[in-house]
Amino acid sequence: MPNVDETSTEPTRRTFAKYGGTVALGGLLAGCTGGDAESDPAGDDGSENGSTDGDSDDSSTDDAGEGYTASISPTGEVTFESPPETVFTRLTHHADMAFALGRSDGITAMHAPDYYDGLWNQFVARLPGVSLDWSGLYSSWEPDKETLYELDSDVHLADPAWVTRLEGWDREDVDEVAERVSPWFGNSLSDRHQEPAEEWADGYQYYGLWEQFEIVAEAFRERERYEALAAVREELLATVEAGLPPEEERPTAIMVAAADIEQIYAYTLSNPGFLTAHTRPLGPRDAFEGSVESGTVVDFETILEADPDVILYLGGFEPETDMAGRRTAFEEDPVGSEVTAVKNDRIHPQGARYQGPVLNLFQLEMTAKQLYPDAFGEWPRYEEGPYPEIPEGKRLFDRGRVADAINGDL
Template sequence: MGRQSGSDVTRRKYVQVGATVIGGSALAGCSELLGEGDSVQHTPETGTYTADLFPVGDVEFDGVPQSVTTYNMGWADMVVSLGQADKLRTDRYSAPTLFYDRFDVDYDADWPALWQDGGWSKETMYERDPDAFLIDPNLLGAWDDNWNEADTTEIAEKVAPFFGCYNRRIRGEWQQKLDYPEKAPSMLEAFDAVGTVLDERARTDEWLSLHEEMQSDLRSRLPADGETPSIGLINGGSTPEKGEFYVLYLEDNGYEMKPYRDLELVDADAFAGVETGQYGLTDYETMLEVDPDVIVVHWGITTGSVTSGGDGAFDATQFREKFVEPMENDDVGSKLTAVQEGRVLPGPTAEQGPLINAFQTELTARLFYPEEFGELDLDAPLDVPEENQLFDRQRVADIINGEV
């Protein structure tokens, strides 16, 4: 029987799930009750199984969840990667179709958003009525001042348990206080735990093998000379038309920077050590002082996707209108090397599980090492000639379809 690290523990029954959390006090701000690692324990004789994940600790399931709710798209992608898209109760913000249409993946996205009017919607959590929330309970109180531990307890007891970690970006003050930099699972570690919760061991292991094979191939082909253009990464929320740029740093923890780490690009960060304002805010003058060889727009690959009201396909025209042309038309912006050389490029989206990460690692390799991995078609950045593909699309289709 599993147990969360911490003080007194109690057994609580979750009405919708038929699952039990041992010591279900992994509430927002309860640092003394954080799990210590990620592991799985099986109890075949009773049919129950226990998954352990930081920060929620041990969660014991009496049956496989038949429906799950997510907030972060990376966690939704874990579910999709395991061929369980039909279990998702989420909205399009959490699971855009940009990458999924290639595998005829469909899901019910007609659910109200969890985040509404500047806060979490408890009513939506009841309405979605999932068997498990793949959401970090600490995130609730950290983002919403009107959300308290009693709200988390209510949802966990009356709807479903929480099994998630906000590990996309690990730089919040609340995360520092709760030891996330040291304890938060990587994307693959989190995926491994989700695979156990959803009883998809074979698919999970096949994805882990595919990932390692892809990484091994990448490592063997990276340039030995280490010559990489300097990279200026700006958030997709930047507005060049207003001269506002939100800088991101390649060295940041969390899975949103995984493609850059895996391709050994962190040291090429042009903004490393550069002083910026709140949330990385800077201006054209600072951009020109730094003058990166390449400007990459974080989330740029989803420009024109369903998150922007589009149909799920990358829109090169919209990308140029929103990011490139305003720089070209600005007196200072037009002097930027990246602008003059046509190297303002769409970068990966921040949210990624195994499936999206495979595409985005390939995308990033082509952005920075075209001589080795092939030139990027800026009109269709996800379309890659078969000879340049870093992973087998049919193999991915087979995993999703359970043919493993």
């Protein structure tokens, strides 16, 4: 690994990625299911809320054959001489984007790789001919700059404005990595529309999940893959919109996560940001009525006071999570057992809030069935194993089309 002081300032083999004009660098992480680091938006029209002014997914090819450009906030415009193959990520919405664009084997780092490898593979199991292996990757929750030199990734699919929040990182550090290794090209503060630090605040743009996915696809020159997956999503959202009951007939719901049932975290269902990309389009009524912010610790008494019709349990698909035991903890507690969702056996598993496009499709289908079984088909009682095998006629999206897009069979 090159020492920072010994690293040449001359262009490396990754001169293929250069910043243009008003380039901004910096960024970081956010993302275990138990912590307050995930958010995801989608507007009433099925698009995810996030302004589209300023930097966008515009990309162009240099007529002289010197590459192409792509632009994303907060980095700005980046010139690529060739599509990136190896990809550094921090949060799983970016790792899922790389996976969806056929770069899963090229991912060099991600947050909690073994945990999310197990979780994502519960869903990938239902995609014919698709495989994923994130186990053993460098865990990038608090990345070391020298390790980024060692990994030598073609692109850092992470938000520099978040990375500079980390101890040991500042604007000079992210600029150095961009110049000497490869550029930053990601956006994470759109998760729940977090405020960037002052040095990044000017023009910082929020994107919806699929909005950002389109931008990333442009940077990877994978427009066809993006369009194939976006078409599946559009059809899924149209199905959802057509089947939703009137607002007054919708169930009340809450979303929770807990590594230990003694400490339960609650999360909002419809706030701006891509963390709610799978719940906002479904429009359930918030049982907390806005009184609980994301990441708030709640107890059985607080949940009973809200008395939700449905409880959505984050991380319920992770292989080490005892979903049956989580239900039992509610059922055997004198307070928890009185909650309507518990009485009616409507505690359902969820995957992760920092979802990318592939997980988002499964979570839209899953949550639609969990909230509205009469409209979209009943969700089977889940305790362990892969995502349930939904009969073909009751699926809300075509697994084969998704698999073909990931595998590049277009």
